[in-house]
Amino acid sequence: MMGVRALQKEKTRRSLVEAAxxxxxxxxxxxxxxxxxxAREAGIAPTSFYRHFRDVDELGLTMVDESGLMxxxxxxxxxxxxAKGGSVIRTSVSTFMEFIGNNPNAFRLLLRERxxxxAAFRAAVAREIQHFIAELADYLEIENHMPRAFTEAQAEAMVTIVFSAGxxxxxxxxxxRRQLEERLVxxxxMISKGAYYWYRREQEKMSHHSE
Structure with a gap:
Protein backbone atom coordinates (compact mmCIF):
# COMPACT_ATOMS: atom_id res chain seq x y z
CA MET A 1 0.00 0.00 0.00
CA MET A 2 1.11 3.54 -0.72
CA GLY A 3 1.87 5.80 2.22
CA VAL A 4 0.06 9.11 2.76
CA ARG A 5 2.97 11.11 1.32
CA ALA A 6 3.17 8.91 -1.79
CA LEU A 7 -0.60 9.17 -2.29
CA GLN A 8 -0.45 12.96 -1.99
CA LYS A 9 2.43 13.08 -4.48
CA GLU A 10 0.48 10.94 -6.96
CA LYS A 11 -2.59 13.16 -6.50
CA THR A 12 -0.55 16.31 -7.22
CA ARG A 13 1.07 14.66 -10.25
CA ARG A 14 -2.43 13.82 -11.58
CA SER A 15 -3.54 17.41 -10.96
CA LEU A 16 -0.63 18.67 -13.08
CA VAL A 17 -1.46 16.30 -15.95
CA GLU A 18 -5.16 17.28 -15.84
CA ALA A 19 -4.30 20.98 -15.58
CA ALA A 20 -2.12 20.74 -18.70
CA ALA A 39 1.30 24.83 -11.78
CA ARG A 40 -1.16 27.63 -10.97
CA GLU A 41 -4.05 25.67 -12.53
CA ALA A 42 -3.04 22.60 -10.46
CA GLY A 43 -2.92 24.72 -7.30
CA ILE A 44 0.80 24.33 -6.53
CA ALA A 45 3.82 26.64 -6.48
CA PRO A 46 5.85 26.61 -9.74
CA THR A 47 8.95 25.42 -7.86
CA SER A 48 7.02 22.35 -6.62
CA PHE A 49 6.51 21.25 -10.24
CA TYR A 50 10.04 19.78 -10.29
CA ARG A 51 9.21 17.31 -7.53
CA HIS A 52 6.92 15.58 -10.02
CA PHE A 53 8.47 16.12 -13.47
CA ARG A 54 11.99 16.92 -14.64
CA ASP A 55 10.62 19.56 -17.02
CA VAL A 56 7.57 20.45 -19.11
CA ASP A 57 8.64 17.98 -21.81
CA GLU A 58 8.49 15.07 -19.37
CA LEU A 59 4.96 16.17 -18.45
CA GLY A 60 4.06 16.25 -22.16
CA LEU A 61 5.47 12.77 -22.80
CA THR A 62 3.43 11.45 -19.85
CA MET A 63 0.34 13.04 -21.43
CA VAL A 64 1.07 11.38 -24.80
CA ASP A 65 1.44 7.97 -23.10
CA GLU A 66 -1.80 8.49 -21.17
CA SER A 67 -3.73 9.58 -24.27
CA GLY A 68 -2.59 6.53 -26.23
CA LEU A 69 -3.30 4.16 -23.35
CA MET A 70 -6.77 5.66 -22.79
CA ALA A 83 -17.72 -10.35 -28.72
CA LYS A 84 -21.21 -10.16 -27.19
CA GLY A 85 -22.70 -9.45 -30.61
CA GLY A 86 -22.61 -6.35 -32.80
CA SER A 87 -20.91 -4.91 -35.85
CA VAL A 88 -17.13 -4.86 -35.43
CA ILE A 89 -16.56 -1.76 -37.54
CA ARG A 90 -19.59 0.27 -36.41
CA THR A 91 -18.95 -0.42 -32.71
CA SER A 92 -15.26 0.49 -33.09
CA VAL A 93 -16.05 3.72 -34.97
CA SER A 94 -18.68 4.88 -32.47
CA THR A 95 -16.28 4.10 -29.58
CA PHE A 96 -13.52 6.09 -31.29
CA MET A 97 -15.84 9.06 -31.91
CA GLU A 98 -16.97 8.91 -28.25
CA PHE A 99 -13.30 9.13 -27.23
CA ILE A 100 -12.83 12.27 -29.36
CA GLY A 101 -16.05 13.81 -28.03
CA ASN A 102 -15.09 13.15 -24.40
CA ASN A 103 -11.32 13.76 -24.68
CA PRO A 104 -10.78 16.26 -27.52
CA ASN A 105 -7.56 17.63 -26.02
CA ALA A 106 -6.02 14.17 -25.61
CA PHE A 107 -6.62 13.45 -29.30
CA ARG A 108 -5.42 16.95 -30.29
CA LEU A 109 -2.17 16.25 -28.44
CA LEU A 110 -1.59 12.98 -30.35
CA LEU A 111 -2.40 14.62 -33.69
CA ARG A 112 -0.24 17.69 -33.21
CA GLU A 113 2.79 16.04 -31.67
CA ARG A 114 2.77 13.31 -34.34
CA ALA A 119 11.78 14.32 -31.97
CA ALA A 120 11.02 12.79 -28.54
CA PHE A 121 7.33 13.65 -28.88
CA ARG A 122 7.14 12.39 -32.47
CA ALA A 123 8.73 9.10 -31.38
CA ALA A 124 6.33 8.78 -28.41
CA VAL A 125 3.25 9.32 -30.61
CA ALA A 126 4.60 6.94 -33.28
CA ARG A 127 5.07 4.32 -30.54
CA GLU A 128 1.45 4.77 -29.36
CA ILE A 129 0.14 4.46 -32.93
CA GLN A 130 2.26 1.32 -33.45
CA HIS A 131 0.75 -0.21 -30.29
CA PHE A 132 -2.68 0.64 -31.67
CA ILE A 133 -1.88 -0.97 -35.05
CA ALA A 134 -0.35 -4.08 -33.41
CA GLU A 135 -3.40 -4.67 -31.19
CA LEU A 136 -5.76 -4.31 -34.16
CA ALA A 137 -3.55 -6.63 -36.27
CA ASP A 138 -3.65 -9.23 -33.45
CA TYR A 139 -7.43 -9.04 -33.38
CA LEU A 140 -7.77 -9.31 -37.20
CA GLU A 141 -5.33 -12.24 -37.30
CA ILE A 142 -7.45 -14.22 -34.82
CA GLU A 143 -10.84 -13.22 -36.26
CA ASN A 144 -10.06 -13.47 -39.99
CA HIS A 145 -7.52 -16.33 -39.95
CA MET A 146 -5.16 -14.36 -42.16
CA PRO A 147 -1.34 -14.18 -41.88
CA ARG A 148 0.33 -11.38 -39.96
CA ALA A 149 1.67 -9.59 -43.06
CA PHE A 150 -1.90 -9.12 -44.32
CA THR A 151 -3.47 -8.11 -41.01
CA GLU A 152 -0.68 -5.59 -40.28
CA ALA A 153 -1.14 -3.92 -43.67
CA GLN A 154 -4.90 -3.85 -43.13
CA ALA A 155 -4.59 -2.50 -39.56
CA GLU A 156 -2.18 0.23 -40.67
CA ALA A 157 -4.55 1.37 -43.45
CA MET A 158 -7.49 1.38 -41.05
CA VAL A 159 -5.68 3.35 -38.33
CA THR A 160 -4.46 5.94 -40.87
CA ILE A 161 -8.04 6.56 -42.08
CA VAL A 162 -9.44 6.59 -38.54
CA PHE A 163 -6.92 9.21 -37.36
CA SER A 164 -7.62 11.35 -40.42
CA ALA A 165 -11.39 11.22 -39.75
CA GLY A 166 -10.72 11.96 -36.08
CA ARG A 177 -19.79 14.14 -36.97
CA ARG A 178 -22.58 11.63 -37.62
CA GLN A 179 -21.96 11.95 -41.39
CA LEU A 180 -18.24 11.50 -40.78
CA GLU A 181 -18.98 8.33 -38.80
CA GLU A 182 -21.05 6.91 -41.67
CA ARG A 183 -18.32 7.71 -44.19
CA LEU A 184 -15.67 6.16 -41.95
CA VAL A 185 -17.73 2.97 -41.49
CA MET A 190 -14.12 -1.28 -48.12
CA ILE A 191 -10.63 -1.90 -46.69
CA SER A 192 -11.84 -4.98 -44.83
CA LYS A 193 -13.53 -6.49 -47.90
CA GLY A 194 -10.55 -5.58 -50.09
CA ALA A 195 -8.11 -7.26 -47.69
CA TYR A 196 -10.24 -10.39 -47.58
CA TYR A 197 -10.56 -10.72 -51.38
CA TRP A 198 -6.91 -9.85 -51.95
CA TYR A 199 -5.87 -12.60 -49.53
CA ARG A 200 -8.18 -15.11 -51.23
CA ARG A 201 -6.76 -14.18 -54.62
CA GLU A 202 -3.20 -14.67 -53.36
CA GLN A 203 -4.17 -18.06 -51.92
CA GLU A 204 -5.72 -19.13 -55.23
CA LYS A 205 -2.59 -18.05 -57.12
CA MET A 206 -0.43 -20.13 -54.78
CA SER A 207 -2.66 -23.19 -55.13
CA HIS A 208 -2.53 -22.91 -58.96
CA HIS A 209 1.29 -22.71 -58.86
CA SER A 210 1.55 -25.76 -56.62
CA GLU A 211 -0.68 -27.91 -58.86
Whole structure:
Protein backbone atom coordinates (compact mmCIF):
# COMPACT_ATOMS: atom_id res chain seq x y z
CA MET A 1 0.00 0.00 0.00
CA MET A 2 1.11 3.54 -0.72
CA GLY A 3 1.87 5.80 2.22
CA VAL A 4 0.06 9.11 2.76
CA ARG A 5 2.97 11.11 1.32
CA ALA A 6 3.17 8.91 -1.79
CA LEU A 7 -0.60 9.17 -2.29
CA GLN A 8 -0.45 12.96 -1.99
CA LYS A 9 2.43 13.08 -4.48
CA GLU A 10 0.48 10.94 -6.96
CA LYS A 11 -2.59 13.16 -6.50
CA THR A 12 -0.55 16.31 -7.22
CA ARG A 13 1.07 14.66 -10.25
CA ARG A 14 -2.43 13.82 -11.58
CA SER A 15 -3.54 17.41 -10.96
CA LEU A 16 -0.63 18.67 -13.08
CA VAL A 17 -1.46 16.30 -15.95
CA GLU A 18 -5.16 17.28 -15.84
CA ALA A 19 -4.30 20.98 -15.58
CA ALA A 20 -2.12 20.74 -18.70
CA UNK A 21 -4.85 18.86 -20.63
CA UNK A 22 -7.46 21.45 -19.62
CA UNK A 23 -5.33 24.25 -21.09
CA UNK A 24 -5.03 22.67 -24.53
CA UNK A 25 -7.56 23.75 -27.16
CA UNK A 26 -8.05 24.18 -30.91
CA UNK A 27 -6.09 27.44 -30.62
CA UNK A 28 -3.56 26.35 -28.01
CA UNK A 29 -0.88 23.69 -28.48
CA UNK A 30 1.25 21.99 -25.84
CA UNK A 31 4.32 24.02 -26.91
CA UNK A 32 2.56 27.24 -25.87
CA UNK A 33 1.88 26.07 -22.29
CA UNK A 34 4.04 27.50 -19.53
CA UNK A 35 5.15 25.67 -16.41
CA UNK A 36 3.90 28.58 -14.28
CA UNK A 37 0.37 28.44 -15.77
CA UNK A 38 0.10 24.66 -15.41
CA ALA A 39 1.30 24.83 -11.78
CA ARG A 40 -1.16 27.63 -10.97
CA GLU A 41 -4.05 25.67 -12.53
CA ALA A 42 -3.04 22.60 -10.46
CA GLY A 43 -2.92 24.72 -7.30
CA ILE A 44 0.80 24.33 -6.53
CA ALA A 45 3.82 26.64 -6.48
CA PRO A 46 5.85 26.61 -9.74
CA THR A 47 8.95 25.42 -7.86
CA SER A 48 7.02 22.35 -6.62
CA PHE A 49 6.51 21.25 -10.24
CA TYR A 50 10.04 19.78 -10.29
CA ARG A 51 9.21 17.31 -7.53
CA HIS A 52 6.92 15.58 -10.02
CA PHE A 53 8.47 16.12 -13.47
CA ARG A 54 11.99 16.92 -14.64
CA ASP A 55 10.62 19.56 -17.02
CA VAL A 56 7.57 20.45 -19.11
CA ASP A 57 8.64 17.98 -21.81
CA GLU A 58 8.49 15.07 -19.37
CA LEU A 59 4.96 16.17 -18.45
CA GLY A 60 4.06 16.25 -22.16
CA LEU A 61 5.47 12.77 -22.80
CA THR A 62 3.43 11.45 -19.85
CA MET A 63 0.34 13.04 -21.43
CA VAL A 64 1.07 11.38 -24.80
CA ASP A 65 1.44 7.97 -23.10
CA GLU A 66 -1.80 8.49 -21.17
CA SER A 67 -3.73 9.58 -24.27
CA GLY A 68 -2.59 6.53 -26.23
CA LEU A 69 -3.30 4.16 -23.35
CA MET A 70 -6.77 5.66 -22.79
CA UNK A 71 -7.64 5.18 -26.46
CA UNK A 72 -6.32 1.60 -26.58
CA UNK A 73 -8.23 0.64 -23.42
CA UNK A 74 -11.44 2.03 -24.91
CA UNK A 75 -10.93 0.10 -28.15
CA UNK A 76 -10.29 -3.09 -26.14
CA UNK A 77 -13.61 -2.52 -24.37
CA UNK A 78 -15.23 -2.06 -27.79
CA UNK A 79 -13.86 -5.42 -28.91
CA UNK A 80 -15.35 -7.00 -25.77
CA UNK A 81 -18.73 -5.43 -26.65
CA UNK A 82 -18.36 -6.88 -30.17
CA ALA A 83 -17.72 -10.35 -28.72
CA LYS A 84 -21.21 -10.16 -27.19
CA GLY A 85 -22.70 -9.45 -30.61
CA GLY A 86 -22.61 -6.35 -32.80
CA SER A 87 -20.91 -4.91 -35.85
CA VAL A 88 -17.13 -4.86 -35.43
CA ILE A 89 -16.56 -1.76 -37.54
CA ARG A 90 -19.59 0.27 -36.41
CA THR A 91 -18.95 -0.42 -32.71
CA SER A 92 -15.26 0.49 -33.09
CA VAL A 93 -16.05 3.72 -34.97
CA SER A 94 -18.68 4.88 -32.47
CA THR A 95 -16.28 4.10 -29.58
CA PHE A 96 -13.52 6.09 -31.29
CA MET A 97 -15.84 9.06 -31.91
CA GLU A 98 -16.97 8.91 -28.25
CA PHE A 99 -13.30 9.13 -27.23
CA ILE A 100 -12.83 12.27 -29.36
CA GLY A 101 -16.05 13.81 -28.03
CA ASN A 102 -15.09 13.15 -24.40
CA ASN A 103 -11.32 13.76 -24.68
CA PRO A 104 -10.78 16.26 -27.52
CA ASN A 105 -7.56 17.63 -26.02
CA ALA A 106 -6.02 14.17 -25.61
CA PHE A 107 -6.62 13.45 -29.30
CA ARG A 108 -5.42 16.95 -30.29
CA LEU A 109 -2.17 16.25 -28.44
CA LEU A 110 -1.59 12.98 -30.35
CA LEU A 111 -2.40 14.62 -33.69
CA ARG A 112 -0.24 17.69 -33.21
CA GLU A 113 2.79 16.04 -31.67
CA ARG A 114 2.77 13.31 -34.34
CA UNK A 115 4.29 15.88 -36.70
CA UNK A 116 5.56 18.41 -34.14
CA UNK A 117 9.04 19.87 -33.79
CA UNK A 118 10.18 17.61 -30.91
CA ALA A 119 11.78 14.32 -31.97
CA ALA A 120 11.02 12.79 -28.54
CA PHE A 121 7.33 13.65 -28.88
CA ARG A 122 7.14 12.39 -32.47
CA ALA A 123 8.73 9.10 -31.38
CA ALA A 124 6.33 8.78 -28.41
CA VAL A 125 3.25 9.32 -30.61
CA ALA A 126 4.60 6.94 -33.28
CA ARG A 127 5.07 4.32 -30.54
CA GLU A 128 1.45 4.77 -29.36
CA ILE A 129 0.14 4.46 -32.93
CA GLN A 130 2.26 1.32 -33.45
CA HIS A 131 0.75 -0.21 -30.29
CA PHE A 132 -2.68 0.64 -31.67
CA ILE A 133 -1.88 -0.97 -35.05
CA ALA A 134 -0.35 -4.08 -33.41
CA GLU A 135 -3.40 -4.67 -31.19
CA LEU A 136 -5.76 -4.31 -34.16
CA ALA A 137 -3.55 -6.63 -36.27
CA ASP A 138 -3.65 -9.23 -33.45
CA TYR A 139 -7.43 -9.04 -33.38
CA LEU A 140 -7.77 -9.31 -37.20
CA GLU A 141 -5.33 -12.24 -37.30
CA ILE A 142 -7.45 -14.22 -34.82
CA GLU A 143 -10.84 -13.22 -36.26
CA ASN A 144 -10.06 -13.47 -39.99
CA HIS A 145 -7.52 -16.33 -39.95
CA MET A 146 -5.16 -14.36 -42.16
CA PRO A 147 -1.34 -14.18 -41.88
CA ARG A 148 0.33 -11.38 -39.96
CA ALA A 149 1.67 -9.59 -43.06
CA PHE A 150 -1.90 -9.12 -44.32
CA THR A 151 -3.47 -8.11 -41.01
CA GLU A 152 -0.68 -5.59 -40.28
CA ALA A 153 -1.14 -3.92 -43.67
CA GLN A 154 -4.90 -3.85 -43.13
CA ALA A 155 -4.59 -2.50 -39.56
CA GLU A 156 -2.18 0.23 -40.67
CA ALA A 157 -4.55 1.37 -43.45
CA MET A 158 -7.49 1.38 -41.05
CA VAL A 159 -5.68 3.35 -38.33
CA THR A 160 -4.46 5.94 -40.87
CA ILE A 161 -8.04 6.56 -42.08
CA VAL A 162 -9.44 6.59 -38.54
CA PHE A 163 -6.92 9.21 -37.36
CA SER A 164 -7.62 11.35 -40.42
CA ALA A 165 -11.39 11.22 -39.75
CA GLY A 166 -10.72 11.96 -36.08
CA UNK A 167 -8.88 15.15 -37.03
CA UNK A 168 -11.94 16.28 -39.01
CA UNK A 169 -14.35 15.28 -36.22
CA UNK A 170 -12.65 17.51 -33.63
CA UNK A 171 -14.16 20.77 -34.83
CA UNK A 172 -17.53 19.90 -36.34
CA UNK A 173 -21.10 19.77 -35.04
CA UNK A 174 -23.11 16.69 -34.07
CA UNK A 175 -24.73 16.21 -37.50
CA UNK A 176 -21.44 16.55 -39.40
CA ARG A 177 -19.79 14.14 -36.97
CA ARG A 178 -22.58 11.63 -37.62
CA GLN A 179 -21.96 11.95 -41.39
CA LEU A 180 -18.24 11.50 -40.78
CA GLU A 181 -18.98 8.33 -38.80
CA GLU A 182 -21.05 6.91 -41.67
CA ARG A 183 -18.32 7.71 -44.19
CA LEU A 184 -15.67 6.16 -41.95
CA VAL A 185 -17.73 2.97 -41.49
CA UNK A 186 -18.05 2.69 -45.29
CA UNK A 187 -14.31 3.28 -45.86
CA UNK A 188 -13.29 0.72 -43.24
CA UNK A 189 -15.68 -1.86 -44.70
CA MET A 190 -14.12 -1.28 -48.12
CA ILE A 191 -10.63 -1.90 -46.69
CA SER A 192 -11.84 -4.98 -44.83
CA LYS A 193 -13.53 -6.49 -47.90
CA GLY A 194 -10.55 -5.58 -50.09
CA ALA A 195 -8.11 -7.26 -47.69
CA TYR A 196 -10.24 -10.39 -47.58
CA TYR A 197 -10.56 -10.72 -51.38
CA TRP A 198 -6.91 -9.85 -51.95
CA TYR A 199 -5.87 -12.60 -49.53
CA ARG A 200 -8.18 -15.11 -51.23
CA ARG A 201 -6.76 -14.18 -54.62
CA GLU A 202 -3.20 -14.67 -53.36
CA GLN A 203 -4.17 -18.06 -51.92
CA GLU A 204 -5.72 -19.13 -55.23
CA LYS A 205 -2.59 -18.05 -57.12
CA MET A 206 -0.43 -20.13 -54.78
CA SER A 207 -2.66 -23.19 -55.13
CA HIS A 208 -2.53 -22.91 -58.96
CA HIS A 209 1.29 -22.71 -58.86
CA SER A 210 1.55 -25.76 -56.62
CA GLU A 211 -0.68 -27.91 -58.86
Missing amino acids: FSQLSAERSFASLSLREV LRQLMRQARQRI SGTS AEALDVGVEQ LQLR
